[in-house]
Amino acid sequence: MSGYQPVPLPTGAGATSRTDLVAGLTGWARSRPLRDLVAAFGAELPDDRLPPDGLLGWLDDFSARHWDFRSRHGAVERDEVGETVLDPAVAELVRSAAEALGLAGPRPVPGRRYDHLLVLGGLARSCLQRTAYAARLLDTGFVEAGEVAALGSFRPLRPVELDRLQLPADRPGTRLDGGYEVDAMDLGVRAAFGCPTSVEQRRSAGEIDHHSWSVAVYRPAPVRTGAGPASRSVARPVVRVLAAPSTEPKTRRAHTSDTYHFWAGELRPAAGDRVLVLTSQLYVPFQHVDALRTLSLGYGCEVDTVGLDPDSLPGYGPAESSGPDRYLQEIRSAIRSIRNLLRVLG
Incomplete structure (x- = not known):
C-alpha cells in the first residue's frame, strides 16, 4: 500500500464556517491521493492559484474523459457497467487512493x-x-x-x-x-x-x-x-x-x-x-x-x-463489487457533488 493518510471531508457542524467548509472540500480535491490518480492518467492537477470552482470544474472535465465508465455504456445502473481492466500498477494505486479518500473501509462510526x-x-x-x-x-x-x-x-x-x-x-x-x-x-x-x-x-x-x-x-x-x-x-x-x-x-x-x-x-x-x-x-x-x-x-x-x-x-x-474502475467512477461522483456544493456556497 502507498501509506496515504486518510483525507477527511468536513461534517458541517454548527461551528464550521463557510471558509472552513470550502477549505475542507478543496483539501480533499487537492490531496496527494487525488493528485497521484490524475498523474497516473497523464495529467497534472492545476496549481493552488486556481480558485476552488475552477479546480472542481477542471476535475469534473478530466474525470468525465477518463473515469466515467458508466456513461460509456449508456443509461445503465451502476451494476450493469462491465469491468474495465486497468494496468496492475494503476489498479493498485487506485485502491490505495480510494481507501485514503474514504471509498473503502469500513470506517468506525464517529459518534454514539x-x-x-x-x-x-x-x-x-x-x-x-x-x-x-x-x-x-x-x-x-x-x-x-x-x-x-x-x-x-x-x-x-x-x-x-x-x-x-x-x-x-x-x-x-x-x-x-x-x-x-x-x-x-x-x-x-x-x-x-x-x-x-x-x-x-x-x-x-x-x-x-x-x-x-x-x-x-x-x-x-x-x-x-x-x-x-x-x-x-x-x-x-x-x-x-x-x-x-x-x-x-x-x-x-x-x-x-x-x-x-x-x-x-x-x-x-x-x-x-x-x-x-x-x-x-x-x-x-x-x-x-x-x-x-x-x-x-x-x-x-x-x-x-x-x-x-x-x-x-x-x-x-x-x-x-468494488473494482478499481468502480472506485474511479465514484471518485468522479464525489468531485461532481463537491462542485455542486461549492456553487451553492458561492
Missing part, C-alpha cells in the same frame, strides 16, 4: 448518539444489507438514535436485482411486497426490525411516476440485549420508510439529494441535530457531500456518513 439515522436506498440487496446493519448498530447499543428513516424512491427493481435478494434463514415469512426500490427498503425494515405491520401509511394518488411519493411508519417492539440476569429490554426508535419524488420530475427520477429533501420536509430537523447517514462505503464521499449541501446548509444539521460492514451480516449475501 444521533438525533436521526438515515439509511440510504440503492440496489435491492443493498437495501436489505443497509437496513440490517442499521438495526445491528442500534440493537447492540453501538449507536443510539431518536428516529430512523429508510430513504428510497419508486425506481423499478430489475430482474437481476430480484434474483440477488437474500434474507437470512431466521427471517421466515418476510417477503417483498412490490417491485420498487422503496419496497426493498420496506422489506429490509420489516425483516431487520421485526415489525411486520406499519402503523401509518400515506402516499401520492394516481399511477406511479417521477412525482410519486410514499411514507410508512413502523414502531418496532423492544429488543432484549445481554444474557441471563444481566439481560434487559431496550426500546427501539420509530422507523420510517420514505419514497421521495423527483425535484425535476419532467426529466429524471429521484436521486440521493431528493431523498434528503423529502425526508427533511417531512421531519423538519432542527438546527444542531446530529444526523448519521448509512450507505455503502463506496458511496460515502459523494452522498456525504450531498448531505452537507442539503441538510447542513439547508437545516443546520451536523452530518456524519458511514458505510456498512458487510462481513458483520451473515446470510445477506456478498457486498457489491
Whole structure:
C-alpha cells in the first residue's frame, strides 16, 4: 500500500464556517491521493492559484474523459457497467487512493448518539444489507438514535436485482411486497426490525411516476440485549420508510439529494441535530457531500456518513463489487457533488 493518510471531508457542524467548509472540500480535491490518480492518467492537477470552482470544474472535465465508465455504456445502473481492466500498477494505486479518500473501509462510526439515522436506498440487496446493519448498530447499543428513516424512491427493481435478494434463514415469512426500490427498503425494515405491520401509511394518488411519493411508519417492539440476569429490554426508535419524488420530475427520477429533501420536509430537523447517514462505503464521499449541501446548509444539521460492514451480516449475501474502475467512477461522483456544493456556497 502507498501509506496515504486518510483525507477527511468536513461534517458541517454548527461551528464550521463557510471558509472552513470550502477549505475542507478543496483539501480533499487537492490531496496527494487525488493528485497521484490524475498523474497516473497523464495529467497534472492545476496549481493552488486556481480558485476552488475552477479546480472542481477542471476535475469534473478530466474525470468525465477518463473515469466515467458508466456513461460509456449508456443509461445503465451502476451494476450493469462491465469491468474495465486497468494496468496492475494503476489498479493498485487506485485502491490505495480510494481507501485514503474514504471509498473503502469500513470506517468506525464517529459518534454514539444521533438525533436521526438515515439509511440510504440503492440496489435491492443493498437495501436489505443497509437496513440490517442499521438495526445491528442500534440493537447492540453501538449507536443510539431518536428516529430512523429508510430513504428510497419508486425506481423499478430489475430482474437481476430480484434474483440477488437474500434474507437470512431466521427471517421466515418476510417477503417483498412490490417491485420498487422503496419496497426493498420496506422489506429490509420489516425483516431487520421485526415489525411486520406499519402503523401509518400515506402516499401520492394516481399511477406511479417521477412525482410519486410514499411514507410508512413502523414502531418496532423492544429488543432484549445481554444474557441471563444481566439481560434487559431496550426500546427501539420509530422507523420510517420514505419514497421521495423527483425535484425535476419532467426529466429524471429521484436521486440521493431528493431523498434528503423529502425526508427533511417531512421531519423538519432542527438546527444542531446530529444526523448519521448509512450507505455503502463506496458511496460515502459523494452522498456525504450531498448531505452537507442539503441538510447542513439547508437545516443546520451536523452530518456524519458511514458505510456498512458487510462481513458483520451473515446470510445477506456478498457486498457489491468494488473494482478499481468502480472506485474511479465514484471518485468522479464525489468531485461532481463537491462542485455542486461549492456553487451553492458561492
